[in-house]
Amino acid sequence: MNAPSGQPRPARGARQESLRELNLELVFRHVLAAERSISRTELAAATGLTRPTITRIVEELIAGRLVTETGSARDGRAGRPRVGLTPSRSGPAGLGLDIRTDGLAACVVDLQGTVRHLAFAPIDLEGPDAPALLNHLARMACEAVEAVAAEGLTVIAATLAVPGAVDRGVVRSAPVLGWRDVDAGALLRAATSELGLPINVDNEANLAAHGELHAAGQNQADFLYVSGGLDIGAGMILDGRLMRGSRGWSGELGHFTVDPDGKPCPCGARGCLQTYASLHAILDGQTVPAGTTPDAAAIAWADEGRPATLASIDTAATALGIAVSGALNLLDIDTVLLGGSFALLSSWMTAKVKSEVDQRVLSSSWAPITIRPATLGPDAAAIGAALTFIDRLREHPTSWLAHG
Amino acid sequence: MNAPSGQPRPARGARQESLRELNLELVFRHVLAAERSISRTELAAATGLTRPTITRIVEELIAGRLVTETGSARDGRAGRPRVGLTPSRSGPAGLGLDIRTDGLAACVVDLQGTVRHLAFAPIDLEGPDAPALLNHLARMACEAVEAVAAEGLTVIAATLAVPGAVDRGVVRSAPVLGWRDVDAGALLRAATSELGLPINVDNEANLAAHGELHAAGQNQADFLYVSGGLDIGAGMILDGRLMRGSRGWSGELGHFTVDPDGKPCPCGARGCLQTYASLHAILDGQTVPAGTTPDAAAIAWADEGRPATLASIDTAATALGIAVSGALNLLDIDTVLLGGSFALLSSWMTAKVKSEVDQRVLSSSWAPITIRPATLGPDAAAIGAALTFIDRLREHPTSWLAHG
Structure with a gap:
C-alpha cells in the first residue's frame, strides 16, 4: 500500500522556465475568456503579474499569431487611449x-x-x-x-x-x-x-458532446449527449471534461440492454437499445423514397401522423428513456441532450423519455432532470x-x- | 461561444510563493512514492532541485510531522553513511x-x-x-x-x-x-x-472503491467496484480517480433497469437490479437463523447446495451481469471488482456475470474483461x-x- 493513490506520479521540480510557461498560459486564458478585447493594464490587474511581464508575454503571443491588437478605445474613461487584445482571427x-x-x-x-x-x-x-x-x-x-x-x-x-x-x-x-x-x-x-x-x-x-460543451460554455459543465441515427452513441461531459473511458470506447449506449430477452442485435446480444431506437428500428422496414434521407422520411411520416411511425417512435423513446435512466443513475448527471435523429424527432420523443427517467432515476424525486434537444444539430x-x-x-x- | 471549454477558469499568476508550495508538494510526493526510505541526495537527483532547497523543504516536512528520519544506511556504497526519510508513522x-x-x-x-x-x-x-x-x-x-x-x-x-x-x-x-x-x-x-x-x-x-484503489496502487487505474448487500451500489475509478458524479450521487447501480416490466422496487420503478440481486432477493424470504448474519446464511445455504438458494444466486448473477454490461458499455472500463456480499458469494457468481458481460459488452470481442472479487473485503x-x-x-x- 505504498503507492500514493489518486495522485499524479512525482515529476521534476518547478523552475523558472515552467513558471514562464504557466504565466504565459494564464495570460492567454484571460485573453480567451474576456467578453470583449482586453488591455495590457486589465491583464496585469486580473493576473497579478507585473506590467513588464505582461508586455513580454503579449509580445510572444502576438509573434506566435495567437493574439492580435485591436484599435478600439473603449475603456469607459474619457481621454485615455486603449489598445485591446483579442484571440487572433488569422492564426x-x-x-x-x-x-x-x-x-x-x-x-x-x-x-x-x-x-x-x-x-x-x-x-x-x-x-x-x-x-x-x-x-x-x-x-x-x-x-x-x-x-x-x-x-x-x-x-x-x-x-x-x-x-x-x-x-x-x-x-x-x-x-x-x-x-x-x-x-x-x-x-x-x-x-x-x-x-x-x-x-x-x-x-x-x-x-459531438465536445462541440455541445463548447456551445454551452461555462453554463453547462455536466451533461449526457445522446446521438440517434443508424447507430446510437453517447458522449459524457463531467465537470467540463469529456469522459472518454480508459481506452476511448466509452458511450456505447446503443448496446445497453433494454430487455434481456428482446430482439437479437447484430452485436450478438439481445434487446440492445439499438434494436428499438435506431433509425432502422424507427422506420420499421418501410421504404424511404428515393432522394429522401431516412431522417427526413421519419419526420415527414411522424408529421402526417402515420400510426406505425408514431408507434415505433414511442417504442424508441421508451427504450431510450430506460437506457438513459441507467446512465443517469450511474453517472449522476442532471441534463440529457438529444442529438442527431433524436434532436430532429425530439418533439415526439422528449415527454416519453422524461417520464421513464422520472420514474427510474433515484435522484429525480428530489432533484429534477432536464431532457432537451442539442444545440448544434447535425454539425455538432x-x-x-x-x-x-x-x-x-x-x-x-x-x-x-x-x-x- | 467565447468561454474556453474544458479549461479551468483563469486564476492569479504563479509567483515565488506558489513555486515553494509546488516544490514542497513534489518532494513530499517523492518521499511517499519511495519503495523504501529515501535520502536527501536521492531527492535532489529525483526532483532536479538544489541541495539547499531540499534541505529547507525536508526541515519543514519534519517540523510538520509529515516526514521522519530513519537511521538506516543502505546506500549500497561502502563507507558512506546515509540518513533516510520516510512518511511519518506518528504524525x-x-x-x-x-x-x-x-x-x-x-x-x-x-x-x-x-x-x-x-x-x-x-x-x-x-x-x-x-x-x-x-x-x-x-x-x-x-x-x-x-x-x-x-x-x-x-x-x-x-x-x-x-x-x-x-x-x-x-x-x-x-x-x-x-x-x-x-x-x-x-x-x-x-x-x-x-x-x-x-x-x-x-x-x-x-x-470502498477509493479503498480498493489504494490497495491496488498504480497497478489498477480503472475499475468498477460493485458492492452487494441489503443495498447495491457502485464506485467508479477512472484514470486513478473516483468519479463522484456532478453532485456525489453516482453509482446507483442498484436501480439499473434489468427488466422494464419486472418486479416492483421500493424506489417506485420496476425491474431494478436491486429486486434481483440484493441480499433480500438472494435469501428469497427464507428466515435467517438467530445469531447468523444474512451474508453468512446465504454462504452456508449455497455451500450445502440448497437448490432454492443456488437458483436465486444464479438469477442475481445474471441480473448483475446485465447491469454491469450497461455500465461497461458506457464507461469503457475492463475490470469489475465484486465487493460486499458479491465478494463473499463470488465463487457462485463470477462465471455467470462474466458470461453476460462477454455477450453484452461490445468491446469484449476484441478486449477481454476481468471480473474478480475485491481485495479488502468488508473493510473496504x-x-x-x-x-x-x-x-x-x-x-x-x-x-x-x-x-x-
Whole structure:
C-alpha cells in the first residue's frame, strides 16, 4: 500500500522556465475568456503579474499569431487611449471531418472557436468502401484548408469523427459503415499527405458532446449527449471534461440492454437499445423514397401522423428513456441532450423519455432532470472535431509557440 | 461561444510563493512514492532541485510531522553513511467510520496508508434510530482517537460511510437504514464535539472503491467496484480517480433497469437490479437463523447446495451481469471488482456475470474483461473513508503545514 493513490506520479521540480510557461498560459486564458478585447493594464490587474511581464508575454503571443491588437478605445474613461487584445482571427485553426448518416462534412474553427468554413457533401454510405470514402473526405479537407488560407488561417491539425469504436486511429468496429479494424488514421494521412497534418480519429458522439460543451460554455459543465441515427452513441461531459473511458470506447449506449430477452442485435446480444431506437428500428422496414434521407422520411411520416411511425417512435423513446435512466443513475448527471435523429424527432420523443427517467432515476424525486434537444444539430460532431486541437492549443499555447 | 471549454477558469499568476508550495508538494510526493526510505541526495537527483532547497523543504516536512528520519544506511556504497526519510508513522492520521450490513466499524489510517486501528461492533440495523446509531459510532470514534494517540498519531478528520445518497453531509435516501434527509454530518459532529474533528459523509460504495484503489496502487487505474448487500451500489475509478458524479450521487447501480416490466422496487420503478440481486432477493424470504448474519446464511445455504438458494444466486448473477454490461458499455472500463456480499458469494457468481458481460459488452470481442472479487473485503469502505483526508493531505501537505 505504498503507492500514493489518486495522485499524479512525482515529476521534476518547478523552475523558472515552467513558471514562464504557466504565466504565459494564464495570460492567454484571460485573453480567451474576456467578453470583449482586453488591455495590457486589465491583464496585469486580473493576473497579478507585473506590467513588464505582461508586455513580454503579449509580445510572444502576438509573434506566435495567437493574439492580435485591436484599435478600439473603449475603456469607459474619457481621454485615455486603449489598445485591446483579442484571440487572433488569422492564426492557427483546426479542421474537423465527419462521416454522417447522410453524408460527409468538413469544418474549420479558429482560435476564438468560431466556425470559419463548413462544407457538406450528401453521400449514400452503402456505396463507397473505406478508402473511397476517406479519399472523398481528403478532397474536402484540401478544399477547406485552401479556403481558410485565403483568410490568413493556418490549419494545424485534423480530427475525423467516425460512428464507431476507435483505438489509436484504428476503427475497431463501425457497423453502420461495415468497418472492422480499418486504419482510418493511416488511410486519411496518406490521402492528405500534401497537407502534412497530424490526424486524430475519434468517436462521433464523443466529438459531438465536445462541440455541445463548447456551445454551452461555462453554463453547462455536466451533461449526457445522446446521438440517434443508424447507430446510437453517447458522449459524457463531467465537470467540463469529456469522459472518454480508459481506452476511448466509452458511450456505447446503443448496446445497453433494454430487455434481456428482446430482439437479437447484430452485436450478438439481445434487446440492445439499438434494436428499438435506431433509425432502422424507427422506420420499421418501410421504404424511404428515393432522394429522401431516412431522417427526413421519419419526420415527414411522424408529421402526417402515420400510426406505425408514431408507434415505433414511442417504442424508441421508451427504450431510450430506460437506457438513459441507467446512465443517469450511474453517472449522476442532471441534463440529457438529444442529438442527431433524436434532436430532429425530439418533439415526439422528449415527454416519453422524461417520464421513464422520472420514474427510474433515484435522484429525480428530489432533484429534477432536464431532457432537451442539442444545440448544434447535425454539425455538432464536425465542430467538436475541429475544436479538438484548438482546445489543446488554447490550454497549452507554449507547445505551439515552441514549434510555430 | 467565447468561454474556453474544458479549461479551468483563469486564476492569479504563479509567483515565488506558489513555486515553494509546488516544490514542497513534489518532494513530499517523492518521499511517499519511495519503495523504501529515501535520502536527501536521492531527492535532489529525483526532483532536479538544489541541495539547499531540499534541505529547507525536508526541515519543514519534519517540523510538520509529515516526514521522519530513519537511521538506516543502505546506500549500497561502502563507507558512506546515509540518513533516510520516510512518511511519518506518528504524525497526522485519518478516521473512517462505516455503517455496514452487519454492524459498525471504525478505522484509523496513517500517512503511509497503513491501517493502525480497526474496530467492529455487530449490530442489528433494524433496531436503533439515526441518533442512536450515530452516538454508538461517536463512542467508537473517541475510542479510536484515544487508541492511536497512544502511538503518537493525531487524528485530523473523520469520514462516515453510509449506504445511500449523500448531499453535503445530509443523507438524502438510505432505504436500508430507513433514512430520508438525515443530517448525519451534523448529528455526528455534535456527538463527537469533544474531538472537534472536521466530518465528511459519503456513499459507502464510493469510499470502498477509493479503498480498493489504494490497495491496488498504480497497478489498477480503472475499475468498477460493485458492492452487494441489503443495498447495491457502485464506485467508479477512472484514470486513478473516483468519479463522484456532478453532485456525489453516482453509482446507483442498484436501480439499473434489468427488466422494464419486472418486479416492483421500493424506489417506485420496476425491474431494478436491486429486486434481483440484493441480499433480500438472494435469501428469497427464507428466515435467517438467530445469531447468523444474512451474508453468512446465504454462504452456508449455497455451500450445502440448497437448490432454492443456488437458483436465486444464479438469477442475481445474471441480473448483475446485465447491469454491469450497461455500465461497461458506457464507461469503457475492463475490470469489475465484486465487493460486499458479491465478494463473499463470488465463487457462485463470477462465471455467470462474466458470461453476460462477454455477450453484452461490445468491446469484449476484441478486449477481454476481468471480473474478480475485491481485495479488502468488508473493510473496504471503512479503510477508504479513513484515507479520504489522508489522501488530500498527501496531495496538498502545505494546507496541513499552514494550520498544523
